[in-house]
Amino acid sequence: MISYVIRRLLLAVPILFGVTVINYFIIQLAPGSPADLYITPDATPESQELLRQQMGLDKPIIVQYWKWLTQLLHGNLGVSYGSGQAVSTLIGQRVGPTLTLMVTALVVAYLVAIPLGIVAARHKNKPTDYGIVGASFLGISVPHFFLGLALIYVFAVVLKWVPPGGLRTIGRGGGFVDQVRHLILPVIVLSAGIAGNMIRYVRASMVDAMGQDYIRTARAKGLGAWTVVSKHGLRNALIPIITIIGMDVAALVSGAVVTEQVFQWPGLGQLAINAISQRDYAVLMGVNLLAAVAIVVVNICTDVAYGLVDPRISYS
Amino acid sequence: MAEKLLEVKDLNVEFRTDRGVLAAVEDVSFVVEQGQTLCLVGESGCGKSVTSLTLMGLLASNARVKGTLDFGGTDLATLSEDKRRAVRGNDIAMVFQEPMTSLNPVLKIGDQLMEGPRLHLGLDKQAARELAVEMLTKVGIPRPEAVLGEYPHQLSGGMRQRVMIAIALSCVPKLLIADEPTTALDVTIQAQILELMRELSRDSNTAVILITHDLGVVAEMADHVVMMYAGQVVEQTDVMTLFATPLHPYTVGLMASIPRVEAPADTRLESIPGVVPSLADMPAGCRFHTRCAFATAKCVAEQPALVEVVPGHSVRCHLFEPGSTTPNPEALA
Numbered sequence: 053m054i055s056y057v058i059r060r061l062l063l064a065v066p067i068l069f070g071v072t073v074i075n076y077f078i079i080q081l082a083p084g085s086p087a088d089l090y091i092t093p094d095a096t097p098e099s100q101e102l103l104r105q106q107m108g109l110d111k112p113i114i115v116q117y118w119k120w121l122t123q124l125l126h127g128n129l130g131v132s133y134g135s136g137q138a139v140s141t142l143i144g145q146r147v148g149p150t151l152t153l154m155v156t157a158l159v160v161a162y163l164v165a166i167p168l169g170i171v172a173a174r175h176k177n178k179p180t181d182y183g184i185v186g187a188s189f190l191g192i193s194v195p196h197f198f199l200g201l202a203l204i205y206v207f208a209v210v211l212k213w214v215p216p217g218g219l220r221t222i223g224r225g226g227g228f229v230d231q232v233r234h235l236i237l238p239v240i241v242l243s244a245g246i247a248g249n250m251i252r253y254v255r256a257s258m259v260d261a262m263g264q265d266y267i268r269t270a271r272a273k274g275l276g277a278w279t280v281v282s283k284h285g286l287r288n289a290l291i292p293i294i295t296i297i298g299m300d301v302a303a304l305v306s307g308a309v310v311t312e313q314v315f316q317w318p319g320l321g322q323l324a325i326n327a328i329s330q331r332d333y334a335v336l337m338g339v340n341l342l343a344a345v346a347i348v349v350v351n352i353c354t355d356v357a358y359g360l361v362d363p364r365i366s367y368s
Numbered sequence: 369m370a371e372k373l374l375e376v377k378d379l380n381v382e383f384r385t386d387r388g389v390l391a392a393v394e395d396v397s398f399v400v401e402q403g404q405t406l407c408l409v410g411e412s413g414c415g416k417s418v419t420s421l422t423l424m425g426l427l428a429s430n431a432r433v434k435g436t437l438d439f440g441g442t443d444l445a446t447l448s449e450d451k452r453r454a455v456r457g458n459d460i461a462m463v464f465q466e467p468m469t470s471l472n473p474v475l476k477i478g479d480q481l482m483e484g485p486r487l488h489l490g491l492d493k494q495a496a497r498e499l500a501v502e503m504l505t506k507v508g509i510p511r512p513e514a515v516l517g518e519y520p521h522q523l524s525g526g527m528r529q530r531v532m533i534a535i536a537l538s539c540v541p542k543l544l545i546a547d548e549p550t551t552a553l554d555v556t557i558q559a560q561i562l563e564l565m566r567e568l569s570r571d572s573n574t575a576v577i578l579i580t581h582d583l584g585v586v587a588e589m590a591d592h593v594v595m596m597y598a599g600q601v602v603e604q605t606d607v608m609t610l611f612a613t614p615l616h617p618y619t620v621g622l623m624a625s626i627p628r629v630e631a632p633a634d635t636r637l638e639s640i641p642g643v644v645p646s647l648a649d650m651p652a653g654c655r656f657h658t659r660c661a662f663a664t665a666k667c668v669a670e671q672p673a674l675v676e677v678v679p680g681h682s683v684r685c686h687l688f689e690p691g692s693t694t695p696n697p698e699a700l701a
Contacts (some may be wrong), residue, residue: 182674265469271426272464273535274456287474364473366498 053359056367057352064348072124072337076117079333085109086133086331107133120337129341130334133162134327137269142323149219150312150319153186154304156235162297165247169254170281173289176259184251191248200241200314207237238315242308243285246300253296254289261289291362298354305346373542373575379435381418381427390647392418394599395674396435398592400543401546405569405576407586408608408623410596411644416579419596420545425452433517447501447562458488461536463565465548470677471520477504477517481535488539503534507564526557533565539570547579555694560591569582583626587611598645598655601674614684617685627680654686662687 067288095103104110105340108119114197123130129139165188208216212231221230261267262285270284309321316322320339327335359365379695385546393415397593400406421427423437425444444452461484466469472480473655476601481503482496492501497516509532520528529549546565550558568587569576578589580682586593586607593610595603595618603616614620621640628635642659645651651658657667666686674684 210560263468265464266472268426269464269470269532269535270472270481270483271459272462274426274453274458276453276486283470285473288472291474317524362474 053356053367057356060352060355064352066153067348068341072341073117074120075363076120076333076339077113079336080090080113082328082331084331086333089134089330093194096361109363120334124341129338131282132327132332134330134332134334142335143320143338143342146318146320148321149309149317150305150321152231153235153238153242153312153317153319154308157239157246157308158240158300160302161243161246161250164243164315165250168247169251170258170286171226172251172255173258174281181255188248188251189246191251193248194244196241196245196308196310197314199244200237203237203240204314217314219318236310238308241314249292250296250300251291253293257292260286261285264288271311280319282294287361291358293359294354295360296351298357302343302350305343371402372399373402373438373440375438376419376423377436377438378423379419379437380420380433380434380690381415383428384432385429387648391650392599393422393646396594396596396599396601397674398594398601398604398668400575400577401591402542402575403570403573405566405578405589406592406593406594407590408579408594408596409583409586411581413598413644413647415599416596417547420462420547420579422576423543423545424456424460425449426456427592439652454488457484457541458538458539458546460540460543461539461541462545462547463529463536463549464533465551467525467532467552468590470532471528473520475519476516477518477520477523477531481531481538482518484535485538497678498535499538500534503538505536506537506568507531508560509534525553526561528552529557529561530564533561533568537568537572537574543573543575543577544569545577545579549578550585551580551582565589569571583622595622600645600655600684601682602656603682604674605700608679609678613681614617614683615677615688616656616685617662617687621659654684 085104087100087107087109090103091100101110111119120130124368129143131138132142133150135142137187168184168188172181175181178233180325205214207213214236216237219231220234220236262281266288267284275284305320307327308319311317312319312321320342324336326332327339356367359367370491375397376399377397379393379396381656383390383392396415396419408419410416418427420432422431422433423444425447427433431446435445439455441447441569444455448456471477474627478497478500481500482491482493485491485496485499486493489496489499500516501512509527509530510517515523515531520531523531529552533549544565549565550561555559559578562585563576565576567632568574591606592670593603593605594601595610597614597618603610603614603619610619611623614623619639619641624638625640627637641657645655645658651668652658652671653669654663654672657663658668664686670686672684672686672689674682675689676682677688
């Protein structure tokens, strides 16, 4: 098992290298340049060229990439063109809010989705099932920006139950209750999509598991309906679900771009959006690299989890 | 004569489906005596598995059951689900056809073996564990202690079926239902499993309903035989009588299709022409008439009743109804 994980980690190195190459060159394809931020309307072509030289943007892309890569290997993600702050500092400030938002959304989504998926499977092709599956489709289909704006309008603007956005109330201490109040709407928006997706997977997986011969065996033992479902059905049904959980967790780290924007949530998604609009390549590369690392690590964790949950899988 | 354990009377099972109501089992009646083995014989789709699942109360929710299932004085068919569950795995246990898929792949053998006794016999973990080791030893599994901690995929098909038998017998049921327990196994393993079932049921005076389509197994195991065709009982008697004087043309056809070692090498294997009619499309009259060499106009028009032609030997065929003159049983055999 340990040698398997080490092998997977070694394999991750070329993958991550490839990701940085592709990202770096794709970013360069976008029109505009980081230098545009500093160019005043009356700047002469000479002063523009001087600025580009100072920022190192006059060199070939390969040279720029090499400089970025050697910095990275020294543990330095570079400096933001926009703010002059270290990229690692910027990301560090944003990771906390993003993880708070995403972990809460995932937990809420799963707490809702897994029981509903099981209930839907138990009432397959009955009104309860249709209702749950219909609701899950709604959760998947409603765009985040729309649901977000609708919720802000109803609950923040009209009813004034919760704040319309931000991490905490500015100027006041921002205690725990205050932060939770700020979390409610963005968590609802994010978990609607995650839960909608998860319900459908849990339902399908559970329907499949409950049709298996070993469920008949369990029932033939005279076990109660709950034991049959939870001990014999659910454990088997959750095996394929691990993949979906892995995908959700990987998506979590890079932040929710649209939702963070709608709710002015100071997370990684917002950082990435700002970096794109400012052509702040260093920040964008940092966020992308973080997402790539997260996906690689989560994939390894998913495979290890399979081995732990399903005794038929072994990595020796 | 042994005491009556189970009496199935006028059992009818219907399934409501998209294609309408399908009758899977019609007017099936039989008696199982304590410690005896009854074989339910027939082709796929003749209703033998549905009959056994009815006894267990494990039918799908679209099934409708009529008739009485008198098990030691209580009618199983009218019991509440809770009371039914107390019988399942306790007084009536079942071994299924597919040992490869009938055990839960993510639970240890020990876990799956101890569940029943802990539930029905109220054993604590330690006692259940001891019983599990004892049961595995009884079914001939080497190193039982170690197997308790193993998962089903680590065992062969034959070993898994032994585990299934151990699970079924661990609460000392009065009745064991075995639905084609050896069909999925190698021929050499089949004989071992059958021998094991016979031995253990004899030791604990457990009655067995053995479902099979293999007449060799019937000859080996049965005390009583119920032949089923298209959801109905077509012939019913003790095993000696059945093999000595089979009456129903279907039984006769099945017997004729057994390959014989002493026959010349170029002998063609006998077969019954045609296939079992589907539930949705049953022929009128006798259900076997489309495949029967002796079918008459009466067979096409009128359904025969199950009649006891000799004491202890019933058959559903116009040829043997009182007053019928042709042909006699010997001519058929």
